[in-house]
Amino acid sequence: MVTVDLSVKMSGLKSPNPFWVASGPPSNTLYQAHKAFEAGWGGFVWKTIGAPILNVTNRYGGIDYGGKRVVGFNNIELISDRPLSVNLKEIAEAKKRWPDRLVVVSLMVESKRQVWHEIVKRTQDTGCDAIELNYGCPHGMSERGMGSAVGQVPEYCTMITEWVMEAAKIPVLVKLTPNVTNIVTSARAVKQAKADGISMINTINSIMGVDLDSLQTQPQVHGKGGHGGYAGPAVKPVGLNLVSQVAKDSEVGLPISAIGGVETWRDAAEYMLLGASTVQVCTGIMKFGFRIVEDMIDGMKHWMEEKGFQSPHDFIGKSVSRISDYKDFNIMYKTIAEIDYDKCIKCNLCYVACEDGTHQAIELVRENGQSVPKILEEECVGCRMCELICPVHCITMEEVDRNLGVKSWAQIVAENPGIDENWETMEAWRKKHNFFIH
Amino acid sequence: MGESWRAEKLPPETLQKNFVEITPPLTDEEALVESNRCLFCYDAPCMRACPTHINIPSFIKKIATGNLKGSARVIMESNFLGATCARVCPVDELCEGSCVYEPFNKPIMIGRLQRYATDAMIAKNWHLFEPGSPTGKRVACVGSGPAGLSCAAELAKLGHKVTIFEKREMAGGLDTYGIVVFREPREISLKEVQMVQDLGVEFRTKVEVGKEISTQELLTTYDAVFLGLGLGRVPPLGIPGENLAGVYDALDFVESTRTQPIHKIEVGRRVAILGAGNTAVDAATISKRLGAEHVLILYRRGEDEMSAYRFEYEFAKNEGIEYRLFTAPVRILGNHRVEAIECVRTQLSGLDATGRRAAVSIPGSEFTIPIDMVIRATGQHKYLQLLDNLNVKHEKGRILINTETGQTSNPKIFAGGDCVLGPGAMAATVIAVEHGKIGAKGIHHLLTPQKQAK
Numbered sequence: 001m002v003t004v005d006l007s008v009k010m011s012g013l014k015s016p017n018p019f020w021v022a023s024g025p026p027s028n029t030l031y032q033a034h035k036a037f038e039a040g041w042g043g044f045v046w047k048t049i050g051a052p053i054l055n056v057t058n059r060y061g062g063i064d065y066g067g068k069r070v071v072g073f074n075n076i077e078l079i080s081d082r083p084l085s086v087n088l089k090e091i092a093e094a095k096k097r098w099p100d101r102l103v104v105v106s107l108m109v110e111s112k113r114q115v116w117h118e119i120v121k122r123t124q125d126t127g128c129d130a131i132e133l134n135y136g137c138p139h140g141m142s143e144r145g146m147g148s149a150v151g152q153v154p155e156y157c158t159m160i161t162e163w164v165m166e167a168a169k170i171p172v173l174v175k176l177t178p179n180v181t182n183i184v185t186s187a188r189a190v191k192q193a194k195a196d197g198i199s200m201i202n203t204i205n206s207i208m209g210v211d212l213d214s215l216q217t218q219p220q221v222h223g224k225g226g227h228g229g230y231a232g233p234a235v236k237p238v239g240l241n242l243v244s245q246v247a248k249d250s251e252v253g254l255p256i257s258a259i260g261g262v263e264t265w266r267d268a269a270e271y272m273l274l275g276a277s278t279v280q281v282c283t284g285i286m287k288f289g290f291r292i293v294e295d296m297i298d299g300m301k302h303w304m305e306e307k308g309f310q311s312p313h314d315f316i317g318k319s320v321s322r323i324s325d326y327k328d329f330n331i332m333y334k335t336i337a338e339i340d341y342d343k344c345i346k347c348n349l350c351y352v353a354c355e356d357g358t359h360q361a362i363e364l365v366r367e368n369g370q371s372v373p374k375i376l377e378e379e380c381v382g383c384r385m386c387e388l389i390c391p392v393h394c395i396t397m398e399e400v401d402r403n404l405g406v407k408s409w410a411q412i413v414a415e416n417p418g419i420d421e422n423w424e425t426m427e428a429w430r431k432k433h434n435f436f437i438h
Numbered sequence: 439m440g441e442s443w444r445a446e447k448l449p450p451e452t453l454q455k456n457f458v459e460i461t462p463p464l465t466d467e468e469a470l471v472e473s474n475r476c477l478f479c480y481d482a483p484c485m486r487a488c489p490t491h492i493n494i495p496s497f498i499k500k501i502a503t504g505n506l507k508g509s510a511r512v513i514m515e516s517n518f519l520g521a522t523c524a525r526v527c528p529v530d531e532l533c534e535g536s537c538v539y540e541p542f543n544k545p546i547m548i549g550r551l552q553r554y555a556t557d558a559m560i561a562k563n564w565h566l567f568e569p570g571s572p573t574g575k576r577v578a579c580v581g582s583g584p585a586g587l588s589c590a591a592e593l594a595k596l597g598h599k600v601t602i603f604e605k606r607e608m609a610g611g612l613d614t615y616g617i618v619v620f621r622e623p624r625e626i627s628l629k630e631v632q633m634v635q636d637l638g639v640e641f642r643t644k645v646e647v648g649k650e651i652s653t654q655e656l657l658t659t660y661d662a663v664f665l666g667l668g669l670g671r672v673p674p675l676g677i678p679g680e681n682l683a684g685v686y687d688a689l690d691f692v693e694s695t696r697t698q699p700i701h702k703i704e705v706g707r708r709v710a711i712l713g714a715g716n717t718a719v720d721a722a723t724i725s726k727r728l729g730a731e732h733v734l735i736l737y738r739r740g741e742d743e744m745s746a747y748r749f750e751y752e753f754a755k756n757e758g759i760e761y762r763l764f765t766a767p768v769r770i771l772g773n774h775r776v777e778a779i780e781c782v783r784t785q786l787s788g789l790d791a792t793g794r795r796a797a798v799s800i801p802g803s804e805f806t807i808p809i810d811m812v813i814r815a816t817g818q819h820k821y822l823q824l825l826d827n828l829n830v831k832h833e834k835g836r837i838l839i840n841t842e843t844g845q846t847s848n849p850k851i852f853a854g855g856d857c858v859l860g861p862g863a864m865a866a867t868v869i870a871v872e873h874g875k876i877g878a879k880g881i882h883h884l885l886t887p888q889k890q891a892k
Contacts, residue, residue: 067474067502345538352480364481371481391477392542 004304006297008042008312010255010277011171011197013130015102017042018268018312019296022259022280023106023132023175026290028080030090034097039290040297043102044094045199045280048079048134049087050109050119051146061208061219061228072234073283074206076219076226078140079108084122092126104173108134108146111156113163120167130170133161133195135186136177136202138229148202151177154189161193173257175199176246183242187252198246199257199280201239203229232283236261240274247275247320263292265299272312273319331412332404332433335382335397337361337375343394346370350386350395358385381437404433443684443775443810445707448729453700456727460620461525461550469554473501476546479538484548487536489872490517494533498551510559511566513552518591519584519630521560522613523868524553525622528747532868560629569638570597575885578603578660580647583611584867585666585855587634588874589881594637596882601660602639605646611668613867615693618720620727624696653827657850662881665830665837665846665853666874670819675712679770680814688713688721688815695724706811708732710779712767715745718815722759725813733759734807738766738784738797745862766799770812778808793862821857836860843880844873850884852877 006017020043021027021036028047036044055078063072080087095103105128109115123131135157137147150156157174164172174190176183178201187198205227209218217225239260246252258276262268263284271279284292309315339350351373354362361379364371375386387395412419412429419425430437448456464472476498484494493512500509513520529535529549537545559566575598579586582604590600608614613627635641647656656663672687674680684706694703705728711718714737725733735754737744740763744751755761764784771778783803790796820835831838831847837858839845844852854873856865 067470345541346479346483347477347538348480348482349477370483 002305002308002310004301004309005311006042006301006304008277008316010257011130011173013043013102013171015042015278016100017297018272018276018278018300019043019293020045020102020104020257020278020280021285021290022282023047023104023134024282024286025075025077026282026285028082030094032290033090033094033103036285036290036293037094037098037101040293041101041290043104043129043278043280045104045106045132046087046091046094046128048106048108048137049084049123050079050107050134051141051144053078053081053140055081056221058219058221059228062232063208063234070232070283070287072206072208072230073232073286074203074208074219074228074230076139076221076228079106079134079137088122088126091123091128095127095129102130103128104130104132106132106134106175107164108137108141111145111150111160116160116163117167120164124168124170128170130173130196131164131168132173132175132199133164134175134202135160136175136229138177138179138203138205139227148177148179151186151202152180154185157186157189158193161190161195165194171196173197173199175202175259177202178238178242178260179205184245184249184252187246187249187254191252191254195254197255197257197277198252199259200246201235201242201260203231204235204238206230231261232287233261233263233267236267236270240270243271243276244274244320244323247317248323263288265296265303268296269300269303269315272316274323275317275320277312277316327410327413328408330406331409332402332407334400334402335384336377336380336400337382337384337386338396338398339373339375340394340396341372343392344373345392345394346372347391348373349389349391353385353389358383362386378436402434404435443706445705445729445731445810447701450701453728457619457695457700459525459623461553463557464547464550464554469501469551472547472551473498475539476502477538483536483538484533484546487532488516489532489866489868490523490875492516492520492533492552494548497555498546498548501551501555506555506558507564507566509555510564513555514559514566517868517871518588518634518874519613519867519871520552521556521626521630522584522617522622523871524549524556525626526613526617526866527868528749528864528866530749531747531864560626565636567591567595567637569594572599573597573886575599575661576601576659577662577664577881577885578656579664579666580656581611581666581668581855581857582606582609582631582641582643583666583668583855584613584870585668585857585874585877586611586664587630587666588871589664589666589852589854589878590639590874591634591637592875592878593881594634594639596878598882598885600639602634602641603645603647603651603656604641604643605649607643609641609643611666615696616689616717617696618692618724619695619700648824648827653824657828661850661885663828663851664844664874664877664881665828665851665857666855666870666877667821667824667837667853667857669856670821672814672816673819675767675814675816677767677769679772679776682770682772682776683774684772684776684810685770685812686721686814688717688813689818691813692717692720692724700728703728705730706776706809708734708809709811709813710734710736710767710807710809711813711815712736713815713817714739714761714763715815715817716747716750718813719746719750719754719759721813721815722754723757725811726757726759730811734809735759735761736765736767736779736781737761737763739786739795740764743786743794764797766797767812768804771806776809776812778806779812780804780806791861818856833860840880842876843883844877845880845884852880 023045059077061074062070135151141147142149255277257278258271259280268279497509497512533548534545579602609631610627709725709730768780782799784797786795837853854877855870
């Protein structure tokens with residue numbers, strides 16, 4: 001068995017493991033830093049310090065699904081509301097007490113060169129390991145020209161990062177907002193300013209809901225509401241996609257610390273396979289406490305042992321190359337649903353999903369006093385809906401060898417001019433290749 | 439012996455505790471978690487297993503979305519006695535027993551969720567149904583038990599004018615008089631009666647057909663008649679000593695707990711129940727909870743032949759009831775009161791008329807058990823005379839019907855509930871409710887043939 005070492009290197013930093021506490025409510029105080037490091041977190045991104053602010057009450061919102069609470073979470077909390085001097089003093093103490101861990105400090109001040117220079121200097125004087133620039137907060141701070149108001153304009157991203165780099169003697173990570181059309185543009189902008197790394201994603205603009213009794217939006221502050229930052233497990237797919245896009249871009253080439261719905265080692269491993277060197281967790285800790293890192297470390301170690309990875313660097317980015325364009329997918333690849341009747345409980349959710357929602361390729365047959373779903377192989381387009389809805393995982397998509405080789409859309413268009421414009425050409429091609437559509 | 443036959447009265451607070459509903463209602467949180475656990479199966483086996491075919495996935499989904507009123511409506515449109523059935527249905531044998539979770543997880547608590555929705559309906563006094571536009575037809579329902587109530591409600595929804603004849607003081611039949619209090623309080627049954635009344639159904643209580651109203655008048659006044667007679671009291675066993683003080687009919691005994699204050703009911707120190715069906719379990723567990731020291735169930739066959747539901751049998755054993763199987767009573771001994779019961783050991787032989795294996799006495803195996811009270815729970819009387827007067831075909835008192843329509847040999851007369859059940863058939867409120875629905879459909883078809891879709 002391999003001996004696993006979870007330590008990772010990123011942007012000139014060395015972290016004992018890839019799990020960091022993200023900037024946010026769990027990283028507000030020295031007390032929390034102690035608790036986090038005691039629990040085993042490798043890094044601690046101090047909640048953003050900078051301009052003076054006041055917070056409101058009722059600042060968090062949650063979305064429940066099927067009785068499960070807070071599958072999505074949002075907040076309208078601003079940056080730290082504690083005086084700068086208090087934060088700086090505590091940061092220094094945290095670093096002194098935990099020399100082998102990473103203390104990263106998130107910063108946000110008004111967009112003036114002098115102000116940025118000053119905050120960077122005062123921050124690095126604490127002895128902290130790195131700085132993270134908060135270009136992401138989508139609420140409150142953006143109305144004052146900070147946070148996502150910077151992150152949404154690539155030129156501002158470059159300009160402010162340049163100011164920071166002028167003063168910084170320690171690594172600088174830039175935290176990007178997902179509330180843009182193309183996040184790669186933002187990433188290139190900070191690369192241009194010579195940042196050392198990227199943290200992503202910050203939270204997504206969101207309204208959590210409307211209370212059907214009071215008709216107030218959620219969360220509400222004395223009758224008023226507005227958009228807040230969306231986070232939690234529900235945003236993970238969005239984060240995975242954006243991280244993969246930046247990781248794949250050859251112009252960016254910066255290490256990534258991934259954020260967005262990480263709660264378990266599995267989430268972390270997925271982000272890392274798509275290019276992240278470290279992951280950061282906020283909502284997961286807000287829900288369950290710092291203790292969740294124990295299984296993140298334990299679970300990832302076991303998975304790495306099983307996979308034969310000695311170091312996270314053996315798998316960081318390993319799945320990035322699989323990110324392709326639709327036109328390059330193999331159109332001849334064919335799968336058909338197969339039901340394992342030993343496990344099937346005859347709930348028939350596959351049937352109704354197929355019959356009403358997708359492609360009418362499952363029939364219900366009465367057998368021994370039960371209604372039993374049967375795949376109509378000739379009709380099955382291999383869409384996978386039944387596999388997804390099955391509560392007992394008894395449906396698998398089995399590959400069918402149609403002996404048609406490998407052919408992508410790009411190849412088909414190249415070989416059959418006009419097929420993308422003419423339905424008759426398409427029908428002729430289908431007929432020739434016995435390419436069934438439902 | 440003096441008064442020593444009597445069990446010592448339990449303290450009022452113990453009695454009170456012993457006779458409150460055993461199963462607590464689900465809390466809002468429990469209902470939310472449980473309703474969300476339901477998979478929302480398609481062509482769900484629970485729905486097929488329910489004799490009234492309640493759309494169970496639909497009513498549970500509605501609980502999950504916070505649409506409790508809709509949930510109650512879904513239940514009640516298939517089963518007008520949904521509140522009672524939520525409490526007394528043998529769910530292990532029906533819906534919950536067929537839940538797809540059954541093999542690998544806890545089945546959904548369908549009964550308790552149904553109670554959650556119907557409790558809300560009762561608490562908030564929702565009126566979920568309206569009488570149909572009047573058809574001008576008049577229907578008589580004889581008996582106000584679950585079959586009669588269900589039939590009357592369905593007919594009223596279709597616009598027929600329904601009168602229910604009930605010989606007892608209160609309507610509801612066994613639901614009102616015959617369910618043990620710790621399974622269902624009487625108010626639930628009476629609320630269901632009220633809901634039938636709200637649909638414009640007329641109740642004529644203390645009116646017995648054949649006495650206060652003649653069968654002739656019934657048949658000439660009404661366009662159709664539904665017989666939901668149920669069954670009568672427990673017939674005598676035909677053994678010596680049955681008339682001694684201290685020998686009870688199980689139905690009377692159960693009924694006393696629903697019509698009298700619990701502390702006034704007397705029970706013997708040592709009680710023997712004759713029979714091992716569900717009513718025997720009721721009588722036995724009531725005796726125990728009233729303070730009887732030793733409660734025996736005497737049954738001439740074995741465990742496999744018992745007609746009690748498995749969960750009732752388990753419940754009785756958990757309550758400390760002693761089963762003496764393969765034991766038949768020979769005679770009850772005593773001067774004025776019961777003092778002992780003489781029994782004989784039995785063994786099983788070939789099949790009897792009811793399809794069960796017959797029990798035969800083992801000669802010379804007689805023995806005597808000292809006892810203070812005997813409760814007969816060995817089946818129920820059938821209303822032979824009334825059936826003959828109404829001129830409907832029956833088999834030893836079991837009314838013969840067309841099971842698709844509920845129609846008897848007299849085309850104007852329909853029937854359902856316990857009075858049509860054959861030997862060994864499952865008797866349950868939910869089955870009577872379905873019979874009532876079938877009868878209502880049959881009657882509607884008879885009365886308004888031109889309006890039928892087919």
